[in-house]
Structure formats: structure tokens, C-alpha cells
Amino acid sequence: MSAPTTSTPASAPAAADAGRPAEDWTVDELMITRLAACFVDGDQACNGMASFIPVSAFMLARLTHAPELVWLASAVGLDPRPERVPASTLEAPLWRDSVMYMEQFGDFWNYALNGRWLQKFCVGAAQLDRFGNANNSFIGTDYHAPKVRLPGTVGMGDMGSIGKLLYYWNPNHNPRSLVEKVDFVSCAGYLGGGTEREDLGLVGGPQLVVTDLCVMDFEPVTKHLRLQSVHPGVTVEQVQAATGFELVLPEGEVPVTAAPTAEQVRLIREVIDPDGMRKRELGKR
Amino acid sequence: MSAPTTSTPASAPAAADAGRPAEDWTVDELMITRLAACFVDGDQACNGMASFIPVSAFMLARLTHAPELVWLASAVGLDPRPERVPASTLEAPLWRDSVMYMEQFGDFWNYALNGRWLQKFCVGAAQLDRFGNANNSFIGTDYHAPKVRLPGTVGMGDMGSIGKLLYYWNPNHNPRSLVEKVDFVSCAGYLGGGTEREDLGLVGGPQLVVTDLCVMDFEPVTKHLRLQSVHPGVTVEQVQAATGFELVLPEGEVPVTAAPTAEQVRLIREVIDPDGMRKRELGKR
Amino acid sequence: MSQDKRASLAEAASLVRDGDVVALQNMATQLAPMAVVRELVRQQRRNLGIVGLVAGIPVDWMSAAGVMDRFIGGAVSMEQFGLCQRYRKGVEAGAIRVEELSETALNSRLGAAARNLPFLPTRGMIGTQLIDMDPDNLRLIEDPFGGRPIVACRALVPDVAIVHAHRADRAGNVQLEPTAEWPDLGIMPKAARRVIVTVEEIVDSSLLRRRPDRTVLPGFVVDAVVEVPFGAHPTSCFPFYGYDTALHLAWVKAARDDDATEAFLDRYVREPADQAAYLRAVGGATTMLALQRWEHA
């Protein structure tokens, strides 16, 4: 039980050449490093259930470039020191050694709704459309007779509307999860695109989508998903073929997502997630 | 510090003739016994600040006829065992040995507003009028240039409107505190009388007024204050002379308020309030 | 000092009537009042509407057993053990109706009920289709002070709330060990007409008085308190014991098949006569000791 924690010397970059690209990274590790880059010192990050990749990203950020990233584990435990990524990102082992247990009904939402705190949320969704709207409610055409009942949206149904910056992660980029139009908008993205979200008085909104093939952002005027970079070894054509709508491409050549560094891979494998929980989210394509 | 508590044998009626009227009761003790009679097993009572007489009444009820009266001391401490009535009814010594500390912002009002719990409140007011409206805001005609600024109403401004049964206590019955019409309605009684309160959708309302001269209830149709009983030795004329409006009298002879029993007086003096805090509220007439 | 609220599981479950709206504490794999849930299955309760924020295995069992026909709330998921297959089948077959609410919408609806308000507002859900699907309970209203419209969430008063906690006294004053305080316990018992609490142990009030800040529910709201050791099993009750990975996996496997589902329910839910028999059926002391060590969590 004497595992390394985020503040032990063992966690610090070990070697002078730790910044070199890793030789044998895997795509879960790349997704983690890319998401980690979205969080900086002073941000307050918060995770929900089955969020192994975001949790690994927060832990990595705290071990590397953002030691003062505030992390509210499972929206419960403030600044925890979990031994490692546990089998659940919603159970107590994740918020081990917290400095505060935040009460959920009265208190968590005082901070989450306020607008000044807990600005960035990582969101997973069964369906995501070209304007960043998400669906975790149902697949089909009839709410009361769905083809597939999905788990439900819970907090996502709020986070899209209350000014948060949303970072989607999708470990199984395919035309069923990245669709022209979601069957049901259970989390508000840019709605019909353009100024539609803004016209409704909503601020914030989706910022980035990190999948197992690529990274996408949003074209500023149309709010259409736009390819930002493809992961090493992935072609634009492969991404397009796996996407249910026509991608907007960036100007010029499409960049390649930076590979994880050797040190990042070491931290993920040895310190953060030695049990490989992060891999559970992959391979369902 | 090993004071008697509400559950020790010392608190039980001691003598066979304990039910006989006391020979030397004082009016504060009579007010306490009369208020205590309003509270029965299963009620949830709650006190605010400077409430020495109601607090003594709750403690007396628990020691005698209502051992299962739930008491939320200062709206904070549930089922406390205070050593005695302390110098403040809003400070920690009152909620000594509680079974729960109730959080005030989120939680207390869940119960207070609900309608099913914390039904009865004892209310003190600077002014009370013939229809049971109360004023703790200001004396005068101009809210922004008052003759006398009173402390303010806080929870009283709510309790009159949310279905509570209100029990007023007034240790200084005089024409300035019992007035024809309050200068400002900061706690809703029966408003203009009759069905006016009901018409606004308000349930509950004032039930009783216990003063140092008499007990008053409300005439059911007009909702006008009505003399229920005069304290031993007090005449109806004395009460009328001390009241700023014409009293409604009960049918027949005006009853005399039951005097405290010897045992009640013993409990108040020896167990509940040996320091005589209850007397602080009197003598300001 | 207060009334004795102690009851048997059967007595407590009898507070739930066919057709009731039942608010159920649960968070994916955590702290569900499973002993009462099993009792409701055994008593063959029907047409319950289950209110939950994130409900897991209890909703799947009640779906499989035909106990519930509505879910009102946020999500149904056993997190790392996946979606609740029997619930999902029920919804897809039209046997279970879903009234999906965002987290702030559910909190607001229950919060309004607790405080006897017609509604509480939220800014969540604006732009989503959740609002459109539930016009009876979610309504865009004008801000009387001139700002943007907000969503009024109508009070939801459950007939019964059922929660599990660490300890209580006979009067039903309930204590929680320091752990996650999910909204369920924070609001469900205050919003509902009747309240059932199961606890790991019933203790003397004097124990509660040592830590009055850990008491989370006053006895005067509680109708029945039942002592059920390991009463949340197979969900977790931090810090006392973890969720039962093996039983969750066994359920996930059984739930794929109708016969296996029935056999599972018979063996673990319908046949054990009491909590002791149930605990023997799920592995007895060996399993419980392992769960107390959080071995698989």
C-alpha cells in the first residue's frame, strides 16, 4: 500500500532525455497525453464515471506540467492522492487521501453552476455530431420506443448549457459514434452551428474531440468539427472513412499529433495506471 | 458539570403531591408552564435567540408530559441535553450533547419549509396586532426613516407564511406591544382578519399569545385576538387597560390560567433554569 | 427520547405499495439499499416508478423481476460492469418508461419537493431535447428580473425514499461515515412522503452524540429503520466494504439469457429467507472479509 503518490520524487522526470518521443507508445497513451495538455495549473478538473483516460490525463498533468491542477475526483474528493487508477473512477479508492469530501446535492453544484470554477469537463458520449452535440440517451427515432436505450446523460445534460468548456474523448472513432446529426441532443454543443448556441445565451461549449484516430477542434464561424491533427500512422482518408459526416480540414497540410514522450509513457505505465485500466475503453470499434 | 439531564431519575416527579399547585410561583414560571402545555410527544420544537421562556418550556415539557418532544436547539442541535438554560439560547452550551448538528443553509430549511416537520414555532415580537400580525422591523411610518429601528425579522418573516403554528410569548403586556395595527407587517398573522390569510393560500397561522397577564387565542371567524384566560390575580380590566385594542372576550366567565404545580416550579428552579435566565425577559413594561 | 422506528425488512418494504414512486439511493456500484430491493422482489411489488440519479444493479434486478415500469432520473449504469441489460431490454420493449432528467433537473425537482415549492430553476439542459420530452415537469420560464429564460423544474414528491447508511439509533437518526455524500441521501428522504433507512448497525444514541456532525438525517423524517449488516451488498459501503466484483460479473453473464436471469434471481434474491441466508448464498464470511479489504476495487 506504499504506492508512489503525486508528490513523491519517484514521480518526477527521471532522465535528462525523458522529453524524447517514446518508441512504443499506444494510442490510449497518446489520448492521455493529448488530453493532459488541455489542463494547466489553476484549472479545476473533475471526472465522472468510467473516465479512465481523463483521470489518467489529470494525474499525468499533475505529475508533469500542471502540478497545481486542482482535481475533484468523481466530483467528491478534492486534491486526492490515489495509489493508481483503480477499477472504477467513481469509487472511493480514487479519492484516497483527499483534502475535502464535497457534498453533492447542496455544495458541488454551487461550484459547478457558478461559472468561475470547474470550467473544463471531459465528456464521453455514445454519439457526437458535426456541431459537437452529444447523445447518451437513446439510439433510434422514438424516445419511448428506442432502438437502443443508452445509460442517460445526468450531469452532461447540464454541462453543455452552463458555460463549461467541453473536451470530448472517444476511444472508438467510427461512423456510428461520430454522426451527421445525433438522434437526440442530450448535451448541448453548437446546436445547428454558426451562432445558434450563442443566440440562446449559452457561453462556453465544446473545444476539442480526442479520438483514437485524430484530434478535432471546431471551425470558429460555422462551429463545424474540423480535423486538427491525425495521430502518427493514421491518414486523413482513414479518419474520413471512420466519420459519419464530411470533415472540415485545416488549411495546408494536416499536422500529426505529437507522440507521447518516453517519460510520459513511463509515468502512465509505471506510476499512474500500472493495471492498464485505460485500455478498457478501447477496442470496441 | 455532572448536571441532571432530561433522562436521569432526578428529573422525574419526585413526590406524590407534586401535582398540587405551587404556593409561590412567579409569572415567568406560569408563562413557561402554559407554553409547555402546547407541546406534545412527537412535535418538533425549535428555538431562536433570546428565547429563555420557550426554551424553558421545551425542557419542562420533556421532563414532564412530553418526554418524546423533539427539540432542535437554536435550529442547530437535535435532542440536546443542556446542563441548564445558558446565558444565550443561540450559543453552543444550549446544544450540548446533541445527536445531530443540522447544517443551516441547505438542510434546516429543507425541514422547516417542508410543512410536515417543525410545525410549531414560538415567536417573540416588538409589536403584535389584533389579528396576530407581528412586527420586528421598525416603529414609525417610514421604513427608511424609522422612529425606532428594531432588530429585524429573519426567520419570522418566513414562519408566518409557510404553514407554521405560531405561539407568541410576550413577557411585557402593554399597549405599545399589543397594538391595533402593527406599524409594519414583518410576520404574517391573519392579516386583515376573517378569511384574508386563507384567501392568500396561507395555512397554519397564530394559535396563542401568552403574556405576563393573560392567555389569548383567536376567534375562529373574525380571527380577532380573544381572551382565553387571565392569570391568577389579574382582572379582565387590567388586561384591557394594558392592551392597545378592544379585546374579544370568551363566552361566560373568563377562566383563570392554571397555576404551575409545585413540581413544575421545582423543575424550573432547580433543574432547568437555576440561574434565572427566564427572568431576563420580564420587567421591561 | 424519541419514538422507536425499528422494523423488520418485511415491515419496511410494506411501506412501498404497488404503483408507488420510489426514490432509490445508489451511485452506479455504491450504497444502494439492496436488502429492501430484494424484499420488494420477494414481495412481488408491481408498477413501481424508480427515481434515481445513477442507478445500477438494483434497477436491473427490479427490471428483470417485473417490479418497476418507470425510471425517472439521470442514468442507469453499473459503470465498469456496463449497462444494465435487463433494464435496457425493458425500455426497448416498451415495458419500462423513461423520464430522463439532467442532474440539476433531478436535484431541483427533489429540492422543490423537500421545500414545498412548486419548482426550482436551473440553467442546465437549455438547448437539449430533454426539456421538450418532459413538458409536464420542465418548463422554460421568463426571468422576472429581465435576464434570459431559465428552466423551471417541477416538484417531484416520491411516495417513498429508500436509503442505506452506516448506523442509526432507534429513533432513526442516521449517521454516515466520512465518505462521498451523493445527492440521494442529501435530498431524497426530505422530498419523499415515507422514508425507509437500512443501516449496517443500530446503536445507542450515545454513540451518535459523540459525533453529531456525522448525523445526516434526523429521526423525525424516518418511518422505518432496519439493521441489515452488509445491507448494500453487492454495492459498496465505503469504508466498510467494497462492491462485489464477482457477483456483478455473474449478474452481467446471467442477464444475457432469460433462463439464467431467472435462475440468478431465484438463487440470490427470491430464495434466501433472510439477510444471513443471502450472505451465505453470495459466499459467506470469506467473501465478506475480502470485500472488507476492498480486494477487487
Add this chain to the structure above:
Amino acid sequence: MSQDKRASLAEAASLVRDGDVVALQNMATQLAPMAVVRELVRQQRRNLGIVGLVAGIPVDWMSAAGVMDRFIGGAVSMEQFGLCQRYRKGVEAGAIRVEELSETALNSRLGAAARNLPFLPTRGMIGTQLIDMDPDNLRLIEDPFGGRPIVACRALVPDVAIVHAHRADRAGNVQLEPTAEWPDLGIMPKAARRVIVTVEEIVDSSLLRRRPDRTVLPGFVVDAVVEVPFGAHPTSCFPFYGYDTALHLAWVKAARDDDATEAFLDRYVREPADQAAYLRAVGGATTMLALQRWEHA
């Protein structure tokens, strides 16, 4: 792991600007951030609007010193020590404007601010004249679901909240010993734009981690945390020390007379250069030891 929020009293008080709306923790004779209040008097802050549920001696001192010109809240009273005479005189002379709110109205206004809502509703105050006096902030609105009208209480966003507690770490994570949790600490720091916390002691985070359930405010909302032993004196800080009866009585006596009021403020508020000097002025170790024993409470 987080930013260092430690500051001096002077630095903390500089977060309060002339004209600000300042939410002040206090409950008659309890837990007011008195060291900051004295610093505001010393710095001659002007035209503050003080928000309080039940404010006592700090409001009387600030009234006497001409620091405040508005009170927004429930009541001003020192309970058994009586009304605040200097505040009362200020109001009666027209120098201090009162915007009186019922308890649920104040809670709703601050709660709406915390949650970035335009208002929260209450059923309190209906039938009273409190609603009529404050049409900018209290408005009867229709229930969109067909029930009776309710009172919409407009969001109140204080510029600064000032609270006192038992301990904090350098990051400003604040812990309260088990005691009364008045609404002030529960909502003021979440509603306000800036937050000042004074604490009896600043400790290492590792101490907070031993009792995470006692942490009541996360550091990310706090702008300045100041270590001030006996920082609530002459109000109480249960269980550490009681209110100072002698000093309250001395103030009540002084407040009857203009010159005596000034002399009192000079001696106890303006002249002591720091907290140590103040504690010496009010009786030093002998007094503090007696207060720790709650001798006069």
C-alpha cells in the same frame, strides 16, 4: 499542490474597496471575522453595504466608525446584550439604509448568486410588507405549473465575503470543527466575487487530509487566508473559545455616549497595531484562558 493564498490582515482587507457590498459571517455573538472588521475600521473604509443574516457587534462597530452605509439582511442584534445602538442610531438618522430580508429570502438571493441563477423562489414573506419594500429584488411570480404565486428572490452577488473558521491550509482549504454550520459559511463565499478567510491556525494540508469531511470550503474559491488566533474575539468560536461577555458589556455601555464610543474604538480597534496588541488590550492571556473555558457563556 495549489497556490499559496496566505496574506496579512492588511493585504486581505485591501480586497475590500470603498462602496463594496460585503457579506459578513456572524450569528449574534458567534464567529464573526472581527480581525478583518477592525482592519477595515483602521483603514477607514467607507460606504460599505454589509450583508448579514444576524449581525452583531461588528456591524455596531462599523456603524460607529462610519464604515458602512447599508445593511442588507435579516437582523442586527447582540442577543442577550441587546440591540446594536450605534447601528440603530445610524438607521434612525438616515445614515444607514436597511434592505431587510427574511431568512429564506437572503438564503435564496445568495444561493441564486452562487449558482449563477437569476433568482431562487421562496414561499416565505407572503402576506408581509417585506416584499413591497424591495420590488427590485423580491417579486411575486406565477407558478408555471398552475399553483399559487411564489416570491422570486433576485441573485445578490457580494463583492467580497469575509468569514472566520478554525483552520485552513496554505491553499485556502478551510476546515470547521464540528459546531453550528450557519448559512453564512455555507453560501456567502460561493456567492461573492472575492473571498477572505481568517482562521485560528494555518496548518499543513496533511492535517486536513485526516478529516476531509470537516473541510467546508475548497481553496479554489478563496483569495486570501490569514492566520489570526482569537480572530473572532469578542465573538465566540466554538469549541475553542466563548464570546467575551465583559467586552460586549463594555461596548454596550460605551455605545450610549459619543465620546465613550470614540474612546472605545480608539482603545480596542484603532490603536492596537496587530492582533497581539489587540489581545493585550482586551485582557491578554488571562482573558483568553477564561474564554477558552467558556466561563461566562
